[in-house]
Ligand SMILES: Nc1ncnc2c1ncn2[C@@H]1O[C@H](COP(=O)(O)OP(=O)(O)O)[C@@H](O)[C@H]1O
């Protein structure tokens with residue numbers, strides 16, 4: 001097992017994470033923490049380092065320096081599979097469902113991936129199908145789903161590993177306004193279930209409406225972190241994130 005430190009504060013914590021790729025400084029000394037029962041937003045222009053951070057938290061990439069801990073347990077170098085067992089799950093920016101499998105099978109296979117028996121995994125899948133109102137899609141191939149439903153399945157699938165923290169990388173991309181409203185309810189549902197949610201999205205309205213706190217990255221560095229009101233009223237953000245001059249922004 002991985003060493004743990006005490007006291008175990010309940011949080012997903014990133015401390016001083018730095019990562020560069022062949023001369024590109026993707027992340028410089030980034031620190032943040034996500035608590036159970038909150039939706040934590042991560043925003044920033046393209047290339048800000050958001051996906052790199054999610055890859056590092058979920059074990060698909062390693063930082064050059066810095067650490068990732070879950071409830072005090074260091075998982076910086078743990079494999080993705082181990083992280084699922086430590087309570088961290090993610091969705092991918094581009095779906096990643098098994099298109100040839102049905103919705104139920106996608107959920108079941110993911111649950112089996114954390115060591116559940118076929119039968120237990122089937123129960124997990126059925127529970128998630130009803131929790132996410134997917135019963136009528138259970139036997140449809142995942143590759144045939146409309147966007148909005150596909151995203152819902154992506155979130156349900158992340159929950160099949162029974163995580164405490166879930167990382168959502170642009171889960172609402174490509175959804176229309178109606179679908180985004182529905183999807184916001186799914187995200188609030190995760191929070192109400194006690195999960196800590198790290199949400200990345202370009203839709204600032206969505207972020208401002210569902211997040212308790214928001215962290216802004218620009219070119220791999222933290223610009224600011226605050227409540228939706230603090231972020232909404234930030235002149236720094238207007239300048240750096242929206243790319244406007246402060247005087248031109250009202
Ligand atoms: N595997 C990689 N190899 C080289 N450069 C990368 C790699 N992954 C990300 N980058 C670079 O790191 C920076 C941050 O990228 P990314 O984390 O995808 O940003 P975001 O998700 O905020 O748009 C970009 O300049 C990107 O080109």
Ligand SMILES: [Mg+2]
Nearest residue numbers: 050051052093
């Ligand atoms: Mg990205």
